[in-house]
Amino acid sequence: MKTVIIEDKQRVEEIISRCDICFVGITDQEGNPYVIPMNFGYQEGVIYLHSGPTGSSIDMLERNNNVCTALCRTRK
Numbered sequence: 460m461k462t463v464i465i466e467d468k469q470r471v472e473e474i475i476s477r478c479d480i481c482f483v484g485i486t487d488q489e490g491n492p493y494v495i496p497m498n499f500g501y502q503e504g505v506i507y508l509h510s511g512p513t514g515s516s517i518d519m520l521e522r523n524n525n526v527c528t529a530l531c532r533t534r535k
Contacts, residue, residue, distance in 0.1 A: 475501050478530035483508065485516065486523045493519060499530075 465471055481499035484492055495516060500507035506528065510516060520526070 475530060478532045480531050480533060481506065481508065482529045482531065484527040484529075485519050486525070487515075487519055488522065 465474070479498075481497050482494050483497055484494045487493040493516075497508050497510075499509075
């Protein structure tokens with residue numbers, strides 16, 4: 460796989476606008492990776508994720524708030 464760096468903000472916006480799912484990677488209580496598929500919103504450079512105010516994901520984030528995201532477009 461070849462890494463391509465895209466620095467043009469308009470091109471990045473185009474790519475994100477075609478995506479319909481966001482995978483969020485966090486760390487569970489034992490230090491293992493935990494990936495959650497989520498719906499998302501995007502506006503003015505900010506990715507918005509929806510979650511309830513409590514739950515295991517929130518507990519994990521309170522212990523370690525480092526996350527990674529991967530945006531994806533499902534094939535239709």
